Amino acid sequence: MFKPEMEYVRKLIEEDSRIDGRKLDEMRKIEIQTGIYPKAEGSALVKLGETLVAVGVKMGVKEPFPDTPDEGILIVNAEFPPIASPEFEPGPPGEETIELARVVDRGIRESGCIDFEKLCIKSGEKVWTVFVDIHVLNNDGDLITASGIGAIAALLNAKIPKYNEETDEIDYSQRTESLPVSKIPVPITVAKINGKLILDPCKEEEEAMDARITITTIEDTICAIQKGHGGYFTEDELKRIVDIAMEKGKEIRELIRSKV
Amino acid sequence: MFKPEMEYVRKLIEEDSRIDGRKLDEMRKIEIQTGIYPKAEGSALVKLGETLVAVGVKMGVKEPFPDTPDEGILIVNAEFPPIASPEFEPGPPGEETIELARVVDRGIRESGCIDFEKLCIKSGEKVWTVFVDIHVLNNDGDLITASGIGAIAALLNAKIPKYNEETDEIDYSQRTESLPVSKIPVPITVAKINGKLILDPCKEEEEAMDARITITTIEDTICAIQKGHGGYFTEDELKRIVDIAMEKGKEIRELIRSKV
Amino acid sequence: MFKPEMEYVRKLIEEDSRIDGRKLDEMRKIEIQTGIYPKAEGSALVKLGETLVAVGVKMGVKEPFPDTPDEGILIVNAEFPPIASPEFEPGPPGEETIELARVVDRGIRESGCIDFEKLCIKSGEKVWTVFVDIHVLNNDGDLITASGIGAIAALLNAKIPKYNEETDEIDYSQRTESLPVSKIPVPITVAKINGKLILDPCKEEEEAMDARITITTIEDTICAIQKGHGGYFTEDELKRIVDIAMEKGKEIRELIRSKV
């Protein structure tokens, strides 16, 4: 299937320009709103260009995993509801959706940004489970970045509801203490098109890209990497992408900090 | 798809007559047999014209829901087994079957006919679960009415098995006390065809109907309403249907009482 | 669909000869290796001609079933992974796979070869669950026999991991005591083609066979029978098959004993 649009995107990139007028290493405008979904313990609505993602944090009390009896549990889930996509298949989430959730999950988990030991209520018996639900409202590309930003913003926004150990009841109307979140992992996604590296691909660019990679950082440390989509990167390209991820990660980290 | 049969049904109704010779506000003959399935705690076989529905009540012991620690649990389930239908799709129950179960469920639940607090064994720990399973053996229309009658008849017929709290065992061979059921909710279904209201539609009429509504009553009180199937009712029609539901409900209530 | 291969197999059998040169009552060569999968508590790789089946035993701790509070639990599962079959359907196991698992399960369970009471840790609260997982690596016919041999060989090979009742932890690195397995049930499968009984059908023969039966024995006792696949047996044929199953079972029992 010859896609003229795809060819156009690729031709533009060859000339170092992009379909929406950005520079190759320029991100789209990021808007972050937090706390707008009152039923959630924490929430964020992130707009990255026309990509729109709502993230909600819900908490519950569960038995811990046997190998981490003193730690809370993180569950990251993504839904790609049909309102945001003309081609919807009912049924369990597809591989794209699962990859999205798992990459965001690893960025948060591996960064150590959540102090899971503080989420232990009673060792081996009861710990807090933190559900991070990513709900895609519009997909104009780079969902991983938008979702990763939304997830950490929602976590920073979240307050723990009151838990009555005796009656085993959660009172969601009383949320006082903040979630113990100390760092801000930020994923940055770079696509390769016609041998050029571009930042934050929009949907048309994603359809034309050869390779994709997401690097999540906290300050000067990498905490997760995911190459996806096929294609390849050279060693040299990977080193440059790490630099980009750290530099842009820092900018976005500041932005998030200012919003929560 | 032009259906000559459907047109015939509609034409008849215009002339105030029905395909099976009934008057517009006449129900088909109702036959009720109870207690014929010995493995069930309670059971009923209801024949409404050629519609045939078996309902069984089974009981088990479970943890209560956290928000109702002192109350038993009601679970209503409907199955439309392929023996009763030439077009069978394997897999989970379809939307018709789910609606059927949920409408019967609400009729029973909202009527308050079961004293759920008497089904509490130990507060917050163990309560009786009452499973009401509706099994459609032949579908000649108005399944909701037949199933609703079967459900309350089976509940009235049910006896609680003996439960040994210490060993956590249920002895199904010893059933003594009756289920605490005090009222008799009765659903009445009215269809609208060509602007006329008809009671208890048979299958051909269901295929030709414009709108459908089920009103469940206990004596002079409405306890559940479900408009289904598309089409509309006017306010005036709704008032008339409430009157019909109360009047016919009373008749059927007497019939049920005489059978259990 | 006319299958020339099938006709060829049937013609050979008529002349008392088989596609792979065996006599009618001759089994293919059996090779058994045990303990080759170190993550499993017990394992066996069984080659029956070109049929290749890996069986692993894993153990876990669970609550017992209410009607057998002092007994361990056996769960037999079969997987027919796509590596072994050109026609693979993703999804839950098909009816062939389920039958395979259930026939092997009954052979083991009914033989009484496992002393389930020795697998009770705390009556009514904690017992060992024994998972027997059958993984078909190549299917050249008579999977039931190969799997049944693999299952009992893996069980005989299995050692119970150390369980710390206080911390509710299993230490899989310390496996000391053997599973309490005392008998060796052996399934023997006989096919009928053109009125003749043949032992251990290969795949081409399975495609051509009229009827199939598996008889599992321990010494001079039958512990399970499964007629499958359609077709029929006469009473006289069944008696002869029982004799064959006992005789061949004895040979294979010796072989297994020598390998574990």
Added chain:
Amino acid sequence: MKKGKPERLIIDGKRLDGRDLEEFREMEAKIKVIKSADGSAMFRFGNTIAIAAVYGPRPMFPKHLQNPERAVINLRYNMVPFSTEDRVRPGVSRRSIEISKILKEAIAETVFTEEFPRTVIDIYIEMIQADGTTRCAALNAASLALADAGVPMKDLIAACSAGKVDGHIVLDVNGKEDNYGEVDMPVAMIPRENKVVLLQMDGLLTKEEFEKCLQLAKKGCMQVYKLQKECIKNTYKQIAEGDENV
């Protein structure tokens, strides 16, 4: 008795959220909220927020599901996991299947489906926040989204709930009232034609109470209808005036 039930839900004629008995929560309607959809809308009753998107009419596949005489309407009602206090497990539930069915049946009453044989109209609804009266918000959003998509319709559908709380007949039942009150009765109408296209009721009502609820819901639907019409008019007015932020 249900745990957590407040002693009273109505005090001195005022509901716990400060409303009068026959007063709506703040309502909001908006169209064109999803860029990729053919039509879309948001409808809000207080903290109950529904977003609907419409795709189609478009050819239906696989072919054997096509109806040669009319468009097939496909509707999916879904709760976002963080829309309620107890997280909603993703995926369909028996509740969502039933609600999808009755919403679809109500919607079908207004669409000229016979104009688009062999096509499908997909209507997707996400409950972003749920605080009672969700199916009515869903239906209001869906009807607006269909209008936004330019699908030919007889009229808009307007929906709201009435109910009985602490013995009083009230308009627009919120989550707490639904949970601890006596009756919840969602109603959807084609207001100009006085047609009731959706009606459910749970709880005990006398005939008189039922009629009172129905009356109140009818008045409510007219108010919703007015808001829907204004929403459409204002949006197109803004577009005509060249407002890019629509």
Added chain:
Amino acid sequence: MKKGKPERLIIDGKRLDGRDLEEFREMEAKIKVIKSADGSAMFRFGNTIAIAAVYGPRPMFPKHLQNPERAVINLRYNMVPFSTEDRVRPGVSRRSIEISKILKEAIAETVFTEEFPRTVIDIYIEMIQADGTTRCAALNAASLALADAGVPMKDLIAACSAGKVDGHIVLDVNGKEDNYGEVDMPVAMIPRENKVVLLQMDGLLTKEEFEKCLQLAKKGCMQVYKLQKECIKNTYKQIAEGDENV
């Protein structure tokens, strides 16, 4: 040992339900029990009740599942949730899949499937009550339903169980005997041709005991067969005599 096991299942040569060792429970057979089916039947051993319905032969869809040489037989064995003491969860189980498979294979042996290429014959069986020997009751009902549907068959299939209880070989194993006894052995035959088309056995039997069980089951199948034939004959006789209640 299994909880709830009675001390003895056979006392003074009598079983707990009062039967002799080689005695059937009350049997009942009936055809034409489901109006909408092409053929249907009920078969009962005491409290074990099976209902079977047959639809077809009819064209099979989707087409790629058709067999150009013969009819495909599709069979579904299902337990009604309230058919046993512990409620059966609705939906297929591994047990029901296996039983459906072996019943289908047994049935296929008697049907002239080659007369109806590219079609499917659907056989649906519901176990209304289960008290042992369910698959035999299912098969007896299915075979009668096929006959009722007028599907060309070599002969009826007749099935019953034999078993070993408290050391005795018995006929027609009931639920308690299946649960606490030593052996359950369901057998299905084409009685006139002396062909065994279904045979399963669980538990420990010597060769001699097995042969005794088989003999007993064979005699039992003849009795079942007789009842099946009478049932068909009587029904058609009643029809011929104009009995409307058939």
Added chain:
Amino acid sequence: MKKGKPERLIIDGKRLDGRDLEEFREMEAKIKVIKSADGSAMFRFGNTIAIAAVYGPRPMFPKHLQNPERAVINLRYNMVPFSTEDRVRPGVSRRSIEISKILKEAIAETVFTEEFPRTVIDIYIEMIQADGTTRCAALNAASLALADAGVPMKDLIAACSAGKVDGHIVLDVNGKEDNYGEVDMPVAMIPRENKVVLLQMDGLLTKEEFEKCLQLAKKGCMQVYKLQKECIKNTYKQIAEGDENV
């Protein structure tokens, strides 16, 4: 802290299994291990054992899934239930879906799919034993199986893992190191072209550490690649020499 974590994973420069930091576990590669497959292979890193089978290219059905321009690659990564200490529940998991996806994407980079339009190439991988670095073993086996099947490829893919354990950068992370160490980084390359086709990383690394890991993995991939080539060469040599046991 995770339960069961050993105090130290590296003692005097040696890992718990006795290896040096930059040392592989014993590796083994073998092709033609599954008779029925068009191509098959086994690859082993110590106790991590992958078996891969390739079927195709063959026509793809149903037709609407065909790509008119190239072969579709279908890949299924599956853990055998007894491959790990805690039994793996049969069936797909979120983890196996993600791994299947990234392996498929890496593989697709080397196959001349455009030579086989409208076909499918099925790649099935079973993890027989899992002790860390499973996806790399899977990919090595899959690439060999494709070669064995004679599917036209640019080159083989070679994969291995690097990581950080007790502060040291190490090659070929085993299960315990993955579980209790700091970083696991699986890398797959087309070694001769220096192309990284799969890269994942979990855990904290500075830029310098990342580059060191990458370097080490690159060297490792060259070793794997050498073994793969030898495996193919030896097998065909044996075949040429008439060895029947291949």
